[in-house]
Amino acid sequence: MKQKLITLATWVLIASGASAQGTKTFTTVKEIPITSVKNQYRSGTCWDYATLGYFESEILRKTGKVYDLCEMFVVNKDYLDCATHYVRMHGYSQISEGGSCDDVLEVIRKHGICPEEAMPAPGSLTGDSLANFKVFFPELERIVSGIVWSEGKPELNRFTTEEQAPLRNKAPKPNWQESVQSVIDKYVGKCPESFVYEGKTYTPQSFAQSLGLDFDDYVSLTSYTHHPFNEWFVIEAPYKWRLKPSYNIPVEQLMTVLDKALDAGYTVAWGGDVSGNFLRKEGIAVLPDDVVPTQELRQKQWDNWDFTYDHVMLIYGKAVDEQGKPYYLVKNSWGNSGPYKGIWYMSRDYIALNTTYLFLNRNALPKGLRKQVKRL
Numbered sequence: 001m002k003q004k005l006i007t008l009a010t011w012v013l014i015a016s017g018a019s020a021q022g023t024k025t026f027t028t029v030k031e032i033p034i035t036s037v038k039n040q041y042r043s044g045t046c047w048d049y050a051t052l053g054y055f056e057s058e059i060l061r062k063t064g065k066v067y068d069l070c071e072m073f074v075v076n077k078d079y080l081d082c083a084t085h086y087v088r089m090h091g092y093s094q095i096s097e098g099g100s101c102d103d104v105l106e107v108i109r110k111h112g113i114c115p116e117e118a119m120p121a122p123g124s125l126t127g128d129s130l131a132n133f134k135v136f137f138p139e140l141e142r143i144v145s146g147i148v149w150s151e152g153k154p155e156l157n158r159f160t161t162e163e164q165a166p167l168r169n170k171a172p173k174p175n176w177q178e179s180v181q182s183v184i185d186k187y188v189g190k191c192p193e194s195f196v197y198e199g200k201t202y203t204p205q206s207f208a209q210s211l212g213l214d215f216d217d218y219v220s221l222t223s224y225t226h227h228p229f230n231e232w233f234v235i236e237a238p239y240k241w242r243l244k245p246s247y248n249i250p251v252e253q254l255m256t257v258l259d260k261a262l263d264a265g266y267t268v269a270w271g272g273d274v275s276g277n278f279l280r281k282e283g284i285a286v287l288p289d290d291v292v293p294t295q296e297l298r299q300k301q302w303d304n305w306d307f308t309y310d311h312v313m314l315i316y317g318k319a320v321d322e323q324g325k326p327y328y329l330v331k332n333s334w335g336n337s338g339p340y341k342g343i344w345y346m347s348r349d350y351i352a353l354n355t356t357y358l359f360l361n362r363n364a365l366p367k368g369l370r371k372q373v374k375r376l
Helices: 008-020 046-063 071-088 101-111 136-148 176-188 204-209 251-263 295-303 348-354 367-372
Strands: 026-031 195-197 200-202 218-222 231-233 246-248 268-272 279-281 284-286 311-321 326-331 343-347 355-361
Touching: 026 326, 046 071, 046 101, 046 268, 046 311, 046 355, 071 101, 071 136, 071 176, 101 204, 101 218, 101 355, 136 176, 200 204, 218 251, 251 268, 251 295, 251 311, 251 348, 251 355, 268 348, 284 348, 295 348, 311 343, 326 348, 343 348, 348 355
Parallel strands: 218 246, 284 343
Antiparallel strands: 026 311, 195 200, 218 355, 231 246, 268 311, 268 355, 279 284, 311 326, 326 343
16 A cells, blocks of 8 residues: 655645644744654554655655555564574573664565565454554563573573573474464564555566665764774664664764755654653653753763664654744654654754764765764
């Protein structure tokens, strides 16, 4: 099923309606075409919805075609990969609904992708209309934990001690991946080996190849001082279990990259914090007036856990408020909620302080940085 584009005219109507309700009004400065807002519902899959939304916008930019890519295909493949990583790490990892843009990219590279219509609707196998992992994920977590731990997963000290050693199984059972895969298939659907789309038969791999993207073009940028600038490092966050590195640059440069990418017509996937110490109205994210986003404050909040990595969204444009303060247009994945119908306005200061990483096309980088950020 194809999606409708979100147009500037739509946003004029939304902004006018918001103004009538007494909420903040904005003037759009730059808006890049995107596909429609999705709803991750009761699943911790913002990383999936946001990144596929990002790739949909990339396809739109390059080919003009509108696609609705299948989030549950990525969930199916990624959760088995996550379980495999957990078992190979002997339980010293995390089984989580969360993830990152790198997960989606790696799934597409390894397994391909399919359109939404090629798999069951997200909640249809559990009697819901949308993705609801309330039963699914605890069951998956129990099964995967049981492969490693004979008496349940240790809750306090995850490192092996003499007392904990008997809790771990001597070895995983043969063919354990089959039991994990069966649970995943039961709740989110089995991935198709082939399907018909617009009259043509594809495999997931051939469909991914048909989208017109080079999946080696995408990079992750970050900005922290506990690692050297102008080098790659793996961001130490629980949901970054794939251990894919990001390129580290100063925050001022990071924000310049973001602005120039948008100005050049590239959208940017954003991973960061939406639950920390900030002031936020529904659909609007701003910092308190007395908070200045500096490199030092970013690092302090990261180190003391005031700031974490808990959400992924899509940045697709710029706006200013009534006072001329700069904001970004950001597509969320919580359905058409709030006065801006699923869109957030996030201030530039807020983004500068609370960004964990930016995920974007390397061709959107300034030439000098593009030469530094070589393909791994």
